[in-house]
Amino acid sequence: MTDQVIYDRGYRSYDGPRLGPKGARRAVYKDGVRRVLGLGRKARQKIFPWSLIVIALVAAAVFVGAGFAVGAFPPEIVPALRGRKPL
Amino acid sequence: MSLGQSRPAILEVSDLTHDYGEVVALSGLTLEVPPGVTGLVGANGAGKTTMLRLMLGLLHPTSGSMQVLGHDPQSEPLVVRSRIGYMPEGECLPKDQTAADFVSYAAQLAGIPSHEAKRRSSETLFLVGLEEERFRFLGDFSTGMQQRVKLAQAIVHDPDLLLLDEPASGLDPEGRTQMLDLIKRLSDFDVNVIVSSHVLTDIEQTCDWVVMLDAGNLLRSGPLQGFEKLGTVLIEVLEHPDAVASAIRGQGFDVVVDGLRLVVGPGDESIEPMVVAAAAHTGSGLVRMIRGSASLEDLFLNQETV
Numbered sequence: 001m002t003d004q005v006i007y008d009r010g011y012r013s014y015d016g017p018r019l020g021p022k023g024a025r026r027a028v029y030k031d032g033v034r035r036v037l038g039l040g041r042k043a044r045q046k047i048f049p050w051s052l053i054v055i056a057l058v059a060a061a062v063f064v065g066a067g068f069a070v071g072a073f074p075p076e077i078v079p080a081l082r083g084r085k086p087l
Numbered sequence: 088m089s090l091g092q093s094r095p096a097i098l099e100v101s102d103l104t105h106d107y108g109e110v111v112a113l114s115g116l117t118l119e120v121p122p123g124v125t126g127l128v129g130a131n132g133a134g135k136t137t138m139l140r141l142m143l144g145l146l147h148p149t150s151g152s153m154q155v156l157g158h159d160p161q162s163e164p165l166v167v168r169s170r171i172g173y174m175p176e177g178e179c180l181p182k183d184q185t186a187a188d189f190v191s192y193a194a195q196l197a198g199i200p201s202h203e204a205k206r207r208s209s210e211t212l213f214l215v216g217l218e219e220e221r222f223r224f225l226g227d228f229s230t231g232m233q234q235r236v237k238l239a240q241a242i243v244h245d246p247d248l249l250l251l252d253e254p255a256s257g258l259d260p261e262g263r264t265q266m267l268d269l270i271k272r273l274s275d276f277d278v279n280v281i282v283s284s285h286v287l288t289d290i291e292q293t294c295d296w297v298v299m300l301d302a303g304n305l306l307r308s309g310p311l312q313g314f315e316k317l318g319t320v321l322i323e324v325l326e327h328p329d330a331v332a333s334a335i336r337g338q339g340f341d342v343v344v345d346g347l348r349l350v351v352g353p354g355d356e357s358i359e360p361m362v363v364a365a366a367a368h369t370g371s372g373l374v375r376m377i378r379g380s381a382s383l384e385d386l387f388l389n390q391e392t393v
Contacts, residue, residue: 011214011276014207014245018198021165027195041183042224 094122095157097248097279098142103151105137111303112137116151118298118308120281124274126290126311127283129300135283136176138300139250142281143173156247169197172241176252176283180233182226186217189225190239197244204243211239215269231262238269242278249273249280255289267293319352322362325372334365347374 019026038046067073098120105113113134127135140146142155144164153160160167181189187208194204212221215235220228225236234254241249254270255263270293274280284290290297291311299306324331324347332342335351338361343350351358359376366373 011242011273011278012207012210012245013276014199014203016203017200018169019200020169020198023198023200024196027192027201030195030201031192035184040185040188045183 096120096154097122097156098125098281099154101152103141103153104149105134105141105146106149113141113148113300114303116303116305118305120298120308121296122279123296124270124280124282124294125296125298126294127281127298127300128285128287128290130285132302133285133300134303135285135300136252139173139252139281139283142250143168143171170247172244172246172249174237174241174249174251174254176256178233180225180228180236183224185222185224186212186228186236186239187221189236190221190243193240194243199244207243207245208239211243212236214242215239216265230257231259231265234258234262234266235269238266242273247279249278251280251282253284254282255284255286263289319350320354320358320362320376320378321348321350322366322376323348323374324366325374327369327371330369331362331365331371334369335362338365 034040036049038049068078096119098118100116100118103113103116104111116138127138129135137146141148141153142160144160144167147161155167156170158167184192187205190211191201191204191208194207195201199207209218209221212218215238217232217235217239220232225233228236234257238251238254241251251270255266258266267289270280270282274293282290282293295311296309297311298308322331326347328344328347328349332344332349335342335349340351340354340358340361351362359378362376363373
């Protein structure tokens with residue numbers, strides 16, 4: 001036997017702060033970002049946005065990697081390559 | 088302005104007309120609605136939803152004026168909307184969002200800070216009986232559950248006035264009863280409610296003030312008790328039914344004679360003492376006298392034929 005009690009708190013009024021139109025705009029922005037990324041949505045809805053993100057990141061990584069490989073970045077931008085000859 | 092009560096009217100409408108081109112949705116409406124639960128009754132196309140949209144400031148009246156909670160929804164739409172909760176009739180829920188997320192989002196749209204919105208979302212979903220299902224997606228909800236979510240998003244920000252457009256629409260009898268119980272429960276928490284419905288029995292069960300619309304015209308606006316008192320009275324006499332009937336007709340009431348039984352009215356509570364006096368005057372023994380409360384349906388039909 002437990003001592004837990006379920007309280008029916010009914011409907012409570014709200015006397016706290018209200019952020020007005022500014023708060024509403026922030027809510028729309030936040031929810032918009034969450035929905036675009038599929039956060040809080042079904043797994044199926046996450047596939048497309050995260051696939052796009054992965055594709056963009058992979059493409060960026062490939063380009064940067066290729067740039068390193070062919071020495072396309074001047075030493076002023078990438079100090080680690082200073083003194084190394086291009087391939 | 089008030090209705091002769093200590094609390095001011097939640098809705099004041101003065102000579103309000105709204106048309107959609109050639110179609111007149113509301114015509115010269117003048118009425119006041121006191122605090123409490125009010126039923127907006129009328130057949131489909133009577134102007135109920137137009138009235139609610141005008142109250143929200145989503146439509147602009149062709150002529151006339153309206154005050155909701157003391158503010159004009161045309162000139163101060165944000166002030167009015169911040170104090171109103173609206174439950175639309177149609178399907179409006181995102182299928183791929185959980186009930187908790189959606190109700191919390193509705194609270195944040197009303198300006199409640201994020202952490203408080205989440206807490207109130209859980210509490211409100213608990214109130215409408217969806218505490219177990221709050222993390223399920225809305226697309227998986229039954230019609231009854233979706234109606235409850237729509238009610239929850241309307242009350243989550245603690246509005247002063249709740250507008251419910253056909254809240255029991257599409258529900259089975261059990262769901263309908265539960266929804267009406269919920270609305271009655273809200274009135275216990277001092278939330279003013281305006282319920283639009285074409286199902287008159289729903290209004291009878293929940294409301295204490297009724298506004299009847301018919302094709303954009305106001306048929307009647309008054310307390311529900313007033314409607315109930317306008318029923319008929321069935322009486323049975325021992326003898327001389329025709330003499331009793333003519334004595335009652337002499338007092339200005341309608342009488343239908345069926346053998347020794349007479350149906351008197353409709354009319355208010357003044358019928359009973361008048362019948363006793365008529366029976367005594369004609370020397371007829373009065374066997375029984377029963378008041379049958381008129382349903383809103385009867386009254387609505389009666390008003391339509393006037």
